[in-house]
Amino acid sequence: MKLKKYILLYLLFVSVIAFSQVNTGKQFTIKGTVKTKENRNPISGVEVSATSGAIVYTDAFGAYRIKAEVGDYLLFKSLEFETVEYRIKDDEDVDVLVEGLDEDVQLxxxxxxxxxxxxxxxxxxxxxxxxxxxxxxxxxxxxxxxxxxxxxxxxxxxxxxxxxxxxxxxxxxxxxxxxxxxTTGESQLLLANAYLLNKEYKKAEVLFLKIDGSAKLSTYKKIVLYEGLGDAYKGLKNTSKAVANYTKGLDLAKKELVKPKITDLNTKIAEAYGDANQTEEAVGYFENSLKSAKTEAPQRALEVNDRAADFYSKNSLYNEEMKLRQQSLEDIELLESSSKKKAVKRNAVTKEVEAPITRQRINYKIANNLIVQDKLDEAIPYLEESISEAASEDDLVVQKDATRKLSEVYDDKGDYSKALETYKKYAAVADTLYARKEQEISRAERLSKQIAEKQNRITGLEKDKELYESKSSLARTKQDLYTTTSIKQKILIYALVLGMFLFGIAAFFFYRSNRQQKLANNLLALKSLRSQMNPHFIFNALNSVNNYISKSDERSANRFLSEFSTLMRAVLENSEEDFIPLTKELELLELYVKLEHSRFPDKFNYTITTDPNIDVAAFQIPPMLLQPYIENAIWHGLRYKDELGFLNINLKQKNKETIEITIEDNGIGRKKSAELKTQNQKKQRSKGMGNIKKRVSILNSMYKDKVDVNIQDLNSDGSGTKVLLTLKKD
Structure with a gap:
């Protein structure tokens, strides 16, 4: 009902807006398409103009959007067809179908x-x-x-x-x-490199080897192949094979003077040796890479400097790292003075988009170099410079890291007031960055959903094609059969008859299976219904009636039996529902507890308390979900007490969307109750509670964690039991 109400309000709102637009002369957006009448092909480049002055052109889909007013004429002009006029009456879409196109003009x-x-x-x-x-x-x-x-x-x-x-x-x-x-060598290379990016290194290795053994590739593609094969082996932690293939690619690159690949492969060989802790070999190849990069664009030298400096930092070669970091600062200065970009956002060595190489990042890394060498006073100016530049460039990641590091440096120096002040700034930046990350995650989720929908539409096209091809193949097969001899025609007829017969049998078995499934579902529903009320309760309740009758207390027997039948009727009425109003459930529980109390008046007293602030009617609950826990409290806790016990059922508001239902008893407790039971009783109880857990689990999976149940001992000595049930709104 709420949904219908919102829809009606929304439609009313839209109608009011549309009416106001139509009658105030304001402009609104008209959209539509221009296509051929015969085969619905879109026509791009059509001029669409409104008499109020706006002019647009249709895109590759034949679509357009234009601002217009009621009373305007839309004119559709193209060399391919005669001009079409359309008078605007409201803000509806205007789709135009044209005919008489010259076949030579159509694409x-x-x-x-x-x-x-x-x-x-x-x-x-x-x-x-x-x-x-x-x-x-x-x-x-x-x-x-x-x-x-x-x-x-x-x-x-x-x-x-x-x-x-x-x-x-x-x-x-x-x-x-x-x-x-x-299938081409180039398309196979694309797939192999995609395997690398998706970290499916074994598949990439197999495909690269297959291409190397079969495809005819240009020299440059051969270099790419060996580079990719080296990446695959590096991902598989096989340094020797990775270096061997990188070297093959490097030799070809040197032979053909492919400078970018000479730089890339020297760097990758160095990194492979670095991963294998072969520092001396790695340093040699990094030196080769740095020399090669200097002969290319300044950005390349900056990229390789950063990679090599990271390697030196990882291997505690701090002096070599510091030289490269300082050189990077000079290179960035040179790029800025040449009016080029301040950051290189693409790493040509790894072919992936990474964090940009910026002045603030380099200053931050220089500061880390000095901190590791315990040169805290020298590190502080670099951190302050990094923070300042990051703030001006809105680089929250570096600003956060540098601010945190500066706070730690002040702390290490014993300047706790500055450390605290800097840490507060760090916390503020971290909060801002966290909020921004949440927005980015939200945008990424929406984009992923959009991509999935569009990919599904493309997949649907492919399935339609496969179905069409299947039907076409079947049609051709039938045509071939019809053109053969009469004997084959008879075979075809017999086959069709047999197929129809088999289809009839399959339909019969499907129908019978469907009926059996429905029957099984009905049996399961009945079983669930029977399990909702404890057979011991029904049996003992009828014994209570018999006891009243034997005492000639006909009035009490009639009253008890009437209330008992009311409870059973309500249970039967609600057995098919997943959820019922909480008010109805409370009425049933009050009746149930009242019946149990009439049977055991000397064993317990009870209270059912509801917070007056709770809007009980606004909540829904699975029918008879609370009854088994109350029954356990009475039959397995309170019934065995020598003195009078209590049973408290309390409903209170947790928040606007959630209430808590508490069932407490001061009985003998779960552990002692279990010791008093026979093996058969334990087995029955275990199954009953297991069915409740499964029921709650299934309902939560369907209704998004609507119900949560927690059971614990009430007292530290194990006596008493507390059941806490949390219930959410729809």
Whole structure:
């Protein structure tokens, strides 16, 4: 009812807004498409103008959005068709279908496919959603048959899009799909590198070796192959094979004078040796990499300097690290003086987008170098400079780390007032960074959901194609059979008859299985219904009636039996429901406890207390969920006491969305009660409580942790029991 109410209010709100727009002469946005009437192909580049002055053009999907007013005329102009006019009556969408297009003017499906791929490439880095949409439309242009190479190109580009945006698992899936249509050495390399990025090193190794043994590759692709194979072995912790393949690639790069790869491979060999703790070899190759990088663009030297400095820091070569850090500061100064970017955001060595190499990061790393050498006074200016630059560049990560480190330095120096003051600044920056990270995570979740929806649509296209091909294959098979001899025609008829017969049998068994399943569900429901009330309670309740009758207390017997039948009827009515109003459940519990008290008046007294601030009617609870815990309290705790016990049932508000229901008894306790039971009673109790746990677990999985139950001893000596049930609103 609430949902219907909100929908009606929303529709009323939208109607009021629309009415006000229509009658005040304000502009609103008209959107629509322009397509061919015959085959619904979109027409791009159509001029759409409104008499109020706005002019737009249709995109690759034939879509447009334009500002207009009621009474405006929309004019659709193109060399491909006669001008179309449309008068605006309201803010509805305006889709235009045109006819009479010259076939020579219409783009072929292959040309449209290429155009959409070009558009996808254009949006690859700036809008992943649009880029994926263009891929989908490119596949739609190919139809169900389509050219396999063109289809492979679409999936390969989709893999590149996902790879750029770090969706490596989806990149792998789409590269694989591309290879099902067209297998080339280049497409196999794309998949192998995607395996590397997805950390599937063994699969990458197998595919690289396969390419090396079969594909004809250019020299540059050979270098890429050996580099990738080295990355795979490095991921598999096989340093010797990693270095061997990096060296093969390096030799080819030197032979062909491919300078970027000479730098990359020297660096990777150095890092491989570094991972294997072969420091001397690593230092030699880092020196080669640094020399090679100096012959390239300044950014390259900056990248390699940073990688080498990190290695020197890791291996306690602090003087060498300090020289490289200082050189990096000079390189950044040179880049800034040349009016270039202040940060290099792409690491050409690793081919991944990493943290930018900035002045504040380098100052922070220099400070860490000095701190490790216990040069705290020298480190402080670098930390302060790093904090200042990070603040001006809005680099919260470095600002946070540098501020925390500065606080630690002051603490180590014994300047506790400055340490505390700096730590407060650190806490403030950390809070800001945390809030920003939460926003980024939220945006990432929305993007992942959007990507999944778009990928599912593309997957649906592929399934439609497979179904179409399956149907086409079946049609061709039938046609072949019809053109053969009469004997084969009879065989076909017999096969069809047999197929229909088998289909009928399958339908019969499915129908029977469905009926059996429904029967099993009904039996399960009945079993659940029977388990909701303890058979001992029903049996003992009827004995109580018999006891009243034997005492000629007909009035008490009638009263007890009437109340008992009311309880049983309510249980039966609610047995099919997952949840019932809490008010109804409380009524049943009051009746149940009253019946039990009438049977054991000398064993316990009870109270049921409800916080007057609770809106009980607003909560829902699984039917008869509380009864087994109350029954346990009476039958296994209070019944065995020599003196009069108590049973307290209390409902209180935890917060606006949650209430707590407490069931307390001062009985003999769970441990002592278990000792008094027979083996058969223990087994029955275990099953009963196990069914309750399963029921709560299933309901929580369906209704998002609506119910939580906690059972504990009331007193430290093990006597008494407390059941705390937490119930949330819908």
């Amino acid at each position: 072929s499906k292959s040309a449209l496919h290429k155009m959409y791929l070009d558009s996808a490439k254009q949006f690859k880095k700036i809008d992943i959603g649009k880029s994926i949409d263009y891929i989908r439309v490119s596949l739609e242009q190919l139809g169900k048959r389509g050219n396999n190479k063109e289809r492979a190109a679409s999936y390969a580009l989709l893999g590149e899009i996902y790879q750029y945006h770090k969706q490596y698992d989806l990149a792998v899936d789409n590269y694989k799909e591309s290879l099902t249509y067209s």
